[in-house]
Structure formats: C-alpha cells, structure tokens
Amino acid sequence: MKVELAAIVHLDWLKAHDVHVSPVWSARCLSLGEYRVAVIDAEPVGFLRHSWFWGTIPYMELVLVLAPVRRHGIGTALLKHWEAAMILRGARFLMTSSMADEPEPQAWHRRNGYRETGQLTFGSMQPTPEVFFIKEI
Ligand SMILES: CC(C)(COP(=O)(O)OP(=O)(O)OC[C@H]1O[C@@H](n2cnc3c(N)ncnc32)[C@H](O)[C@@H]1OP(=O)(O)O)[C@@H](O)C(=O)NCCC(=O)NCCS
Structure with missing residues (x-):
C-alpha cells in the first residue's frame, strides 16, 4: 500500500x-492537490480530501477507507502523508471534524493527536452537531 497525491487517473x-461533493467539486479538488489516495496494486482503497479554513489552516474534510481494508493502518498512512505535506507548507494547526454521533472516527482522530475544540450545529441541514478537532504542531 502506498499513499500519493491523487492524479487524473x-x-x-x-x-x-x-459522494459528499459533486463531481465538479471533486475535479476542482483534484486540480488543486487537495486529494490524497491510498493505493494497493494501483487500485485506490481510500482517500483524504482537505481544504483551508481561513485560507491558512489545513482542514481535513473527509478521510475514507474502504470497509474491507479498515483497521490496517491505511487511514493513518493517509493522515501522516497529509500532515507531513501541510507541515512543509508552514501549517501550525491542523483541523478536522466529525458528527457528534460518530464515536468511531472521533476515537480515531483522538488516537492521532487531535483534541476536541467545540461544536457547531447547522439547523435543518444537519441537526446533529459537528464536533471540531484541532492539532497543534
Ligand atoms: C476512520 C477511518 C478513516 C480510519 O481508517 P482505518 O484505516 O480504518 O484506521 P487505521 O487502521 O489507520 O487506525 C486504526 C486505529 O484507529 C482506531 N479505530 C479505527 N477504527 C475504529 C473503530 N471503528 N472503532 C474504534 N477505534 C477505531 C483504533 O485505535 C485502531 O487501532 P486498533 O485497530 O489497533 O484498535 C475509517 O474507519 C473509515 O473510513 N471510516 C468511515 C469513514 C469515516 O468515518 N471517516 C471519518 C470522518 S471524517
């Protein structure tokens, strides 16, 4: 398994x-280097997509590993690859979030050094609070 910046292939x-973003948005993120993929024998098995909060703080919007290959270190490998790249770009904080009723990804974020920093609700769009996490480098 290796992690690499996603390419047009x-x-x-x-x-x-x-599936959380439109195909047009996926293409935009790809063109800006905001996707990383984990591949096994050239087949993707997971991805990490980020953006920039305030234009300066890297925000990991979504990390996903295909169910059959979870808990084999692939999510952590994606995260480490992303963190190293963001540190090289001068980031001092890293940020992510997950829904309050998703204890499993939250446990994963904490295990990787992220601490809870607050919650936001989004009205009828998402009644379940979104929990935000940061990691100071
Ligand atoms: C969260 C996710 C990316 C983690 O990736 P992964 O490759 O499965 O995780 P890793 O193998 O790198 O890390 C495993 C460790 O994380 C923690 N962990 C991972 N999944 C867990 C779960 N379901 N329950 C509890 N702890 C979990 C454990 O500490 C685990 O170590 P262990 O197996 O030795 O107990 C993956 O489970 C996933 O794609 N989930 C669905 C999508 C999602 O919820 N994404 C996060 C929202 S942004």
Whole structure:
C-alpha cells in the first residue's frame, strides 16, 4: 500500500466514492492537490480530501477507507502523508471534524493527536452537531 497525491487517473474513482461533493467539486479538488489516495496494486482503497479554513489552516474534510481494508493502518498512512505535506507548507494547526454521533472516527482522530475544540450545529441541514478537532504542531 502506498499513499500519493491523487492524479487524473483516480478522478473517476474519487467521483464514485466521494459522494459528499459533486463531481465538479471533486475535479476542482483534484486540480488543486487537495486529494490524497491510498493505493494497493494501483487500485485506490481510500482517500483524504482537505481544504483551508481561513485560507491558512489545513482542514481535513473527509478521510475514507474502504470497509474491507479498515483497521490496517491505511487511514493513518493517509493522515501522516497529509500532515507531513501541510507541515512543509508552514501549517501550525491542523483541523478536522466529525458528527457528534460518530464515536468511531472521533476515537480515531483522538488516537492521532487531535483534541476536541467545540461544536457547531447547522439547523435543518444537519441537526446533529459537528464536533471540531484541532492539532497543534
Ligand atoms: C476512520 C477511518 C478513516 C480510519 O481508517 P482505518 O484505516 O480504518 O484506521 P487505521 O487502521 O489507520 O487506525 C486504526 C486505529 O484507529 C482506531 N479505530 C479505527 N477504527 C475504529 C473503530 N471503528 N472503532 C474504534 N477505534 C477505531 C483504533 O485505535 C485502531 O487501532 P486498533 O485497530 O489497533 O484498535 C475509517 O474507519 C473509515 O473510513 N471510516 C468511515 C469513514 C469515516 O468515518 N471517516 C471519518 C470522518 S471524517
């Protein structure tokens, strides 16, 4: 398994698996280097997509590993690859979030050094609070 910056060959796979954003947004993120993929024998098995809060703080929007290969270190490898790249770009804080009723990803974030920093609700769009995490480098 290796982690790499996503390339155009991964776009169809990302469009199919990153269902939270539109295909147009996936293409935009790819062109800006905001996707990383984990691949096994050239087949993607997971991805990490980020953006920038305030234009300066890297915000990991979504990390996803295919269910059959979870808990084998792939999510952590994606995270480490992303963190190293963000540190090289001068980041002092890293940020992520997950829904309050998702204890499993929250446990994973904490295990990787992220601490809870607050919650936001988004009215009828998302009644369940979104829990934000930061990591100071
Ligand atoms: C969260 C996710 C990315 C973690 O990736 P992963 O490759 O499965 O995790 P890793 O193998 O790198 O890390 C495993 C460790 O994380 C923690 N962990 C991972 N999944 C867990 C779970 N379901 N319950 C509790 N702890 C969990 C454990 O400490 C585990 O170590 P262990 O197996 O030795 O107990 C993956 O489970 C996933 O894609 N989940 C669905 C999508 C999602 O919820 N994404 C996060 C929202 S942004």
